[in-house]
Amino acid sequence: MPEKIEATDHGPVHYEPEPATLVRREAFTDGDSVFAFELQERDTLGHLPGQFVQLFIPGVGEAPFSVSSSPTDEGPFELCIREVGKVTNAIHDLEVGDTVGIRGPFGEVCDIETFADNDVLFIAGGIGLAPLRSMINYVLAHRDWFDDVTVLYGCKEPAEMLYPAEVRQWEQSDIIDFRMTVDGVPEGQTWDGNVGVITTLIPGLNLDPENTYTVVCGPPVMFQFVQQELDEKEIPHEQIYLSLERRMHCGVGLCGHCQINDLYVCQDGPVFNYEVIKNRPEALS
Ligand SMILES: Cc1cc2nc3c(=O)[nH]c(=O)nc-3n(C[C@H](O)[C@H](O)[C@H](O)COP(=O)(O)OP(=O)(O)OC[C@H]3O[C@@H](n4cnc5c(N)ncnc54)[C@H](O)[C@@H]3O)c2cc1C
Ligand code: FES
Incomplete structure (x- = not known):
């Protein structure tokens, strides 16, 4: 069993945002860009794969985003952010050199180390690739710990692909089985891969259910259909992990905004x- 990665202990809960500088940004699609930040007062974020931060824009507000870079990556940490409203629009208006506030890293995640000596299956839909990318790259950085590694990625159309350069590397890599699909191909776009929703990729997988750990992230509607296919493959439920999103405020289990019954997404997830x-x-709704 590999040594378990530990989150860096930054002391008491972070209520005060820490200053961070935007050092790089790159647009993937019309509304999705990756933003790389450096904390101004410490060297690394010290996150675990799957954790999130709260990003604060003074005068606008704060929102949670999964860290899309792996703790094994050198340099600044990355967030892949879709423009949907007030805070995300303001983030997309940032210029390199601007300062934002960061709280975190927050959240409970799965111990990827417990997947060691087993097969790992990642299933990402749309912006769900952002949180999964940190786990995928963590697994690839420790490739010899795991048996077969499979990544399924689906987006609405070819032009919505995130991390296109990395996706092409994964496609050509012989250390992972990467499979991609798009829901459709609008006129004017070209695509020679699979067309259909992400669940269409699952029946073709040759899985060893007792030895497969699965991590799924995507829009809520995707979960139930993916779960039906995973049930067909007889993957034990305790070997399936889902990354969920809820509206959040405090991020630290105080306000109840993210509550699902007795669970807090910010703390228990x-x-x-x-x-x-x-x-x-x-x-799952
Ligand atoms: C743990 C966690 C990780 C996340 N990781 C990412 C990520 O890596 N990249 C990314 O782009 N987004 C991510 N999100 C979603 C992101 O937090 C929201 O898009 C953001 O809060 C929207 O803020 P806003 O002020 O721009 O939008 P608002 O102006 O508040 O809202 C715009 C629209 O988006 C809807 N909306 C806002 N937040 C959410 C949400 N959490 N779930 C569903 N609908 C929402 C609103 O209902 C509204 O229709 C994550 C959310 C959580 C809880
Ligand atoms: S966001 Fe406040 S309790 Fe989870």
């Missing part, structure tokens, strides 16, 4: 074992 949440219908 955002990565949950399916066995734990499957009988809480609110979790």
